[in-house]
Amino acid sequence: MPIQIGVLALQGDFREHSEVLRKLGCRPVEIRKKEDLKTIKGLIIPGGESTTISKLLKEFKLNQNIIELHKKGIPIYGTCAGAIVLAKDIHNYPKQPSLGLINISIDRNAYGRQIESFEENISIRGEKKPFPAIFIRAPIIKEIGKNVEILAKQNGNPVLIKEDSILVSTFHPELTEDTRIHKMFLEMIKKAK
Amino acid sequence: MLKGGVIMDVVTAEQAKIAQKAGACAVMALERVPADIRKQGGVARMSDPKLIKEIMAAVSIPVMAKCRIGHFAEAQILESLGIDYIDESEVLTPADNAFHVDKHQFKVPFVCGATNLGEALRRLHEGAAMIRTKGEAGTGNVIEAVRHMRKMTGDIRALKKMSESQLQSYAKKERVPLSLVKSIKTHQKLPVVNFAAGGIATPADAALMMQLGCDGIFVGSGIFKSSNPAKLAKAIVQATTHYKEPMILADISKGLGQPMKGDEISTLSTKLAERGW
Numbered sequence: 001m002p003i004q005i006g007v008l009a010l011q012g013d014f015r016e017h018s019e020v021l022r023k024l025g026c027r028p029v030e031i032r033k034k035e036d037l038k039t040i041k042g043l044i045i046p047g048g049e050s051t052t053i054s055k056l057l058k059e060f061k062l063n064q065n066i067i068e069l070h071k072k073g074i075p076i077y078g079t080c081a082g083a084i085v086l087a088k089d090i091h092n093y094p095k096q097p098s099l100g101l102i103n104i105s106i107d108r109n110a111y112g113r114q115i116e117s118f119e120e121n122i123s124i125r126g127e128k129k130p131f132p133a134i135f136i137r138a139p140i141i142k143e144i145g146k147n148v149e150i151l152a153k154q155n156g157n158p159v160l161i162k163e164d165s166i167l168v169s170t171f172h173p174e175l176t177e178d179t180r181i182h183k184m185f186l187e188m189i190k191k192a193k
Numbered sequence: 194m195l196k197g198g199v200i201m202d203v204v205t206a207e208q209a210k211i212a213q214k215a216g217a218c219a220v221m222a223l224e225r226v227p228a229d230i231r232k233q234g235g236v237a238r239m240s241d242p243k244l245i246k247e248i249m250a251a252v253s254i255p256v257m258a259k260c261r262i263g264h265f266a267e268a269q270i271l272e273s274l275g276i277d278y279i280d281e282s283e284v285l286t287p288a289d290n291a292f293h294v295d296k297h298q299f300k301v302p303f304v305c306g307a308t309n310l311g312e313a314l315r316r317l318h319e320g321a322a323m324i325r326t327k328g329e330a331g332t333g334n335v336i337e338a339v340r341h342m343r344k345m346t347g348d349i350r351a352l353k354k355m356s357e358s359q360l361q362s363y364a365k366k367e368r369v370p371l372s373l374v375k376s377i378k379t380h381q382k383l384p385v386v387n388f389a390a391g392g393i394a395t396p397a398d399a400a401l402m403m404q405l406g407c408d409g410i411f412v413g414s415g416i417f418k419s420s421n422p423a424k425l426a427k428a429i430v431q432a433t434t435h436y437k438e439p440m441i442l443a444d445i446s447k448g449l450g451q452p453m454k455g456d457e458i459s460t461l462s463t464k465l466a467e468r469g470w
Contacts, residue, residue: 008435009199011218032434047194049218049254054433056216081194095251114255114277115301136194137255137277170196 001156002012002027003189006040010056012081016174020182042075042189044119045082047136047172050108053085054097063099070101075165083168084108084139091142103145110140122171124152124160125181131178133159134170141170160184165192194409195219195255195323196379196386196411199388199399199430202226202413205244206251212416215426219255219277221411222248227284227331228414228453231463237285239267242274248276257304262469263289265298272301278323280304283468284330284413296320296343306390308466310348311367313383315470318369323382326407327466328391331414333455334403335468340404342389344457352378391466394452395433396445401434 005021007014009030018028021044037043043066045053046103057063069172070076078086089105090096099187111117114137120128141158144150150162152169160169160181167188173181198218203209209220224240225233239260249256255277260267261282267288271279281294285305293316296303302322307313313324326345352374355363360378364371377383390411399410405436410433412426419425428445430454435441458464 009197013196013217015196032438048196049198051213051217051254052198052218052430056431059431108253115275117271155228166428188338 002136003042003186005189006031006037008042008043008045008058008062008082010048011052012046013172013174014044014046014123017044017046017079017182019178020174024179024182024186026186031062033060033132034062037062037065037069040069041073041193042077042126042185043069044185045076045078045085046083046174047080049161051096053081057085057099063097065097067101070165070170071091073165073192074184075167075192076101077167077169077185079172079174080138084140086166094143096138099122100161102161102168103148104141104161105143105166106139106141108139109137111135111138113137120154122152122154123160127180130174131173131180133169133173134175135159137172138170139141139166158166162188195388197409197433198256199410199412199425199426199433200388201416202411203248204417206247207376208417208422209248209252209256211271211423212375212426213252213254215423216430217254217255217426218409220248220252221280221413222276223259225389226335226414227465228418229331230284231331231461237261239264239271239285245271245276246352259285259382260294261285263292263294265294265390268294268299268303276301278302281321282306283465287468291470293319295391296322302344305344306466306469308379309344309428310352310377311363311369312446312469313345313387314369314373314377315348317383317385318373321385323385325388325390325411326402327469328389329458329461330391330392330465331456332392332458332461333394333415333418333453334458335394335398336401336458338389338391338393339405341391341466342387342407344401345387349377349381349383353381355392393429394455395425396428396442397450399429399432400436400442403433409433415453416454424448425452
């Protein structure tokens with residue numbers, strides 16, 4: 001049976017993540033309620049509007065269940081808004097609630113408004129070919145804890161990082177044809193088993 | 194990233210904050226909601242940049258604003274304000290009877306209304322980054338949005354069976370490049386998101402449009418013309434996520450107070466959906 005990976009489907013581009021997972025032979029499971037979390041071996045928190053996603057997480061009481069999932073060692077990958085939702089500290093919006101599962105301080109909308117969105121080739125540690133990274137109203141990771149590994153940088157800022165079973169990118173690999181970062185996440189899931 | 198979210202019309206910074214608190218993924222900064230534009234009549238234009246700036250300063254979510262159809266100078270002004278999206282909207286009085294804005298000249302993304310596939314393709318060809326149904330704005334009546342969404346889906350499906358020459362004549366009739374038509378035929382969907390707009394007034398309306406295949410929801414007059422905007426706004430956000438779950442929808446829909454009164458389409462003197470070409 002194909003491995004089941006949850007994609008948080010409260011708001012954002014969860015369909016695109018599901019598509020990539022399907023391409024890689026996994027079975028995506030859209031997560032809207034806590035019951036949906038039962039069978040999954042990994043979870044993706046997609047890009048979207050972080051204020052919207054955090055609110056819906058709280059209203060449908062998914063927060064605690066995702067934290068439990070993490071405690072069980074199930075890998076979680078957050079992209080863009082997902083990175084904000086996973087961060088320990090949201091530097092410029094300290095009151096916005098987050099799951100606090102990775103030791104980073106992050107700035108929301110740090111590049112500016114929609115018009116400042118851009119695409120740039122970045123190099124990923126251990127990869128020869130550059131990765132086409134799409135940044136949309138992206139956050140910037142300001143500070144990282146000592147156990148956080150930096151896997152890629154853009155303009156000096158970490159944009160792809162990992163701490164234990166949490167993977168975070170401030171850009172959107174699900175909007176490109178390049179599946180290498182999703183594959184990296186699948187490797188984390190295989191190791192966690 | 195607006196997908197799966199709700200974009201709400203607001204006329205003050207205060208309303209924008211309420212929308213953000215309710216979980217809106219963006220707000221549309223306006224001077225008057227469509228229901229009032231309809232009632233008051235006169236020429237409806239771009240909003241005062243001062244108001245738009247105030248709304249931009251009040252929230253951290255993206256802010257959209259409307260320009261008149263074809264009014265590229267209004268669009269230039271809005272872009273200079275740093276607005277996140279421009280809605281070239283039939284809700285405002287059109288400024289050009291032949292041309293829409295050449296959206297390729299702008300860096301800011303545009304959203305445009307469409308009642309069928311041909312119209313959507315013309316807008317995409319002009320550079321639109323997002324499509325929405327026109328519906329019938331300011332009525333609180335969802336029937337036109339449903340009609341436009343069903344038409345879009347039907348038109349896309351109909352391409353499947355068309356021969357090469359039928360595709361050519363369709364492209365010619367709709368005044369769009371054949372390559373664009375062919376790519377829609379292959380992918381069986383628009384290359385951009387298609388949101389529901391024009392007449393959505395309740396959580397059930399939002400769920401209906403999402404089940405019909407929309408990627409997200411615009412709510413205009415519906416929220417701030419209801420008796421309890423904050424509660425209704427939150428309910429519509431939740432319904433847009435849980436659109437497939439009648440039990441959750443029932444719970445969300447409880448005790449929301451009076452929705453906007455709304456209009457029967459046959460009683461309207463002006464149909465906004467007929468604006469644009």
